[in-house]
Amino acid sequence: xxxxxxxxxxxxxxxxxxxxxxxxxxxxxxxxxxxxxxxxxxxxxxxxxxxxxxxxxxxxxxxxxxxxxxxxxxxxxxxxxxxxxxxxxxxxxxxxxxxxxxxxxxxxxxxxxxxxxxxxxxxxxxxxxxxxxxxxxxxxxxxxxxxxxxxxxxxxxxxxxxxxxxxxxxxxxxxxxxxxxxxxxxxxxxxxxxxxxxxxxxxxxxxxxxxxxxxxxxxxxxxxxxxxxxxxxxxxxxxxxxxxxxxxxxxxxxxxxxxxxxxxxxxxxxxxxxxxxxxxxxxxxxxxxxxxxxxxxxxxxxxxxxxxxx
Amino acid sequence: xxxxxxxxxxxxxxxxxxxxxxxxxxxxxxxxxxxxxxxxxxxxxxxxxxxxxxxxxxxxxxxxxxxxxxxxxxxxxxxxxxxxxxxxxxxxxxxxxxxxxxxxxxxxxxxxxxxxxxxxxxxxxxxxxxxxxxxxxxxxxxxxxxxxxxxxxxxxxxxxxxxxxxxxxxxxxxxxxxxxxxxxxxxxxxxxxxxxxxxxxxxxxxxxxxxxxxxxxxxxxxxxxxxxxxxxxxxxxxxxxxxxxxxxxxxxxxxxxxxxxxxxxxxxxxxxxxxxxxxxxxxxxxxxxxxxxxxxxxxxxxxxxxxxxxxxxxxxxxxxxxxxxxxxxxxxxxxxxxxxxxxxxxxxxxxxxxxxx
Numbered sequence: 001x002x003x004x005x006x007x008x009x010x011x012x013x014x015x016x017x018x019x020x021x022x023x024x025x026x027x028x029x030x031x032x033x034x035x036x037x038x039x040x041x042x043x044x045x046x047x048x049x050x051x052x053x054x055x056x057x058x059x060x061x062x063x064x065x066x067x068x069x070x071x072x073x074x075x076x077x078x079x080x081x082x083x084x085x086x087x088x089x090x091x092x093x094x095x096x097x098x099x100x101x102x103x104x105x106x107x108x109x110x111x112x113x114x115x116x117x118x119x120x121x122x123x124x125x126x127x128x129x130x131x132x133x134x135x136x137x138x139x140x141x142x143x144x145x146x147x148x149x150x151x152x153x154x155x156x157x158x159x160x161x162x163x164x165x166x167x168x169x170x171x172x173x174x175x176x177x178x179x180x181x182x183x184x185x186x187x188x189x190x191x192x193x194x195x196x197x198x199x200x201x202x203x204x205x206x207x208x209x210x211x212x213x214x215x216x217x218x219x220x221x222x223x224x225x226x227x228x229x230x231x232x233x234x235x236x237x238x239x240x241x242x243x244x245x246x247x248x249x250x251x252x253x254x255x256x257x258x259x260x261x262x263x264x265x266x267x268x269x270x271x272x273x274x275x276x277x278x279x280x281x282x283x284x285x286x287x288x289x290x291x292x293x294x295x296x297x298x299x300x301x302x303x304x305x306x307x308x309x310x
Numbered sequence: 311x312x313x314x315x316x317x318x319x320x321x322x323x324x325x326x327x328x329x330x331x332x333x334x335x336x337x338x339x340x341x342x343x344x345x346x347x348x349x350x351x352x353x354x355x356x357x358x359x360x361x362x363x364x365x366x367x368x369x370x371x372x373x374x375x376x377x378x379x380x381x382x383x384x385x386x387x388x389x390x391x392x393x394x395x396x397x398x399x400x401x402x403x404x405x406x407x408x409x410x411x412x413x414x415x416x417x418x419x420x421x422x423x424x425x426x427x428x429x430x431x432x433x434x435x436x437x438x439x440x441x442x443x444x445x446x447x448x449x450x451x452x453x454x455x456x457x458x459x460x461x462x463x464x465x466x467x468x469x470x471x472x473x474x475x476x477x478x479x480x481x482x483x484x485x486x487x488x489x490x491x492x493x494x495x496x497x498x499x500x501x502x503x504x505x506x507x508x509x510x511x512x513x514x515x516x517x518x519x520x521x522x523x524x525x526x527x528x529x530x531x532x533x534x535x536x537x538x539x540x541x542x543x544x545x546x547x548x549x550x551x552x553x554x555x556x557x558x559x560x561x562x563x564x565x566x567x568x569x570x571x572x573x574x575x576x577x578x579x580x581x582x583x584x585x586x587x588x589x590x591x592x593x594x595x596x597x598x599x600x601x602x603x604x605x606x607x608x609x610x611x612x613x614x615x616x617x618x619x620x621x622x623x624x625x626x627x628x629x630x631x632x633x634x635x636x637x638x639x640x641x642x643x644x645x646x647x648x649x650x651x652x653x654x655x656x657x658x659x660x661x662x663x664x665x666x667x
Contacts, residue, residue, distance in 0.1 A: 095647075105636045270471040284457060
């Protein structure tokens, strides 16, 4: 039996494509969590990004405006979360849940008029090199700009956190807000910015889904990807490079599921669909079992409110 | 010129404001809702009327309100056990679904039998199903240190897929022309309806019983006290020597049982069979109900009635004004936002002072 290496390359490329939204959302949430804020609204911010991107693309016809608009929509909705948790000192978990419920509702409300409209084709880079090299070409070339951005993001995030001064400030705020504050760092401002950045990345992840991956608007189209992205941050033990690995595993599960259905494996389709959720639970258990390791890598003030008396 | 407004931290959270802020939150939600209607191009007062008053203006509407409030109240009571003790079970929707699956499976065993013993068994099966499903995040949290928020949520998706598999596949009605639904349960497996022509059923008594029992546990037992201390400070609870693991599992089981019972009510009440959609996200909405009711059993009764209106209002407003039905969810999210925001007044006093030159 011969294996067509081009076909293998295509499968790897499709796994990478399905992991893009997870990488974007997880890397955004990772920065938010590194500053000590737990935002459970990822799913809500993603779905807002998805409808905003699709709606702007349909109305303006301009893809650039649509992508930027989706990111701004993510920023806008995360501003609610930032204002509540940082200025009004509300509970992070409850506020994040409210954000998700609100986001799903409002996206469906806006999206009512966009159901069934076909999407536009998103331009790809290096499309002419698609057949240049066997195996490698489908992996490296012919993808959207968001795709390349997503695969660079974990490395950039890693560099930012470890090697830059602002990255150090973000980590200090997340690990010890009191001493950071005593050093003259404006804890609230840093956390605000990290939340808004997370919102922008989740908005972009949503736009990727509705504009590039499956170019159309379907109600609730994020389908729990936001929650899997949150789980990936724990899985990565707050290390951006490991997010890349985790996202590929989950992207792989999605693709395997499609192919198994296509070749007619006699497993109920519902079981295959449930696989990513079940694997998430198993992976979380394996990672979290070592409570010492988790404690060492979790930002110390994660989910705790910071209040400074003037 | 100095600031006109001064914000002072309260020494103690204000008790009066604790029960007043939910009212403020509802008022602010109505204002914001009116604004959204206005932006969407509807007459705001007209829309709010169709949303909040028309649906409950007659007897049938009122009974529908109670029908929708029943599962919300029941689940929220269960969740308040978890939330009071700092356990974030947000997968009640999954526990409801699994409870419905187990009780529905038992009811199907008796589909061609009648007997007084059937209903109690079916109800018990639902509670056990919910408990089993809730025990997964509880055990993983206590023994494997796994985040209960993510686990309980992932299990929601899994439970809905299990239900889908069963009603399409092995449990689908053999005479049902391949519709995704099971056989009808026998009459003995159905919760009795309370009035002719209305859909309100005996499940409401389950909810009321849960209110009374939970009130007793919260305020009159040692367990209630332990939960309160753990919710306030886990360190204190540890210092006092409370068996943390046992309590975590217990509150999850209680909460799972309540959600499972809500599932029983949904399938053995008006519907009488299992089908794809046993719950319109009651399990998630109940989280809002629990907070709006201040994790207090009596407060939760009121909160469940108010939030139930958003379900009915969304349907009415869609029929009469073509307002999208998702507005209900938008309202639910806003209530929680405003409630959390107005909690600020609990801890801080805002003082208006005259300008000083």
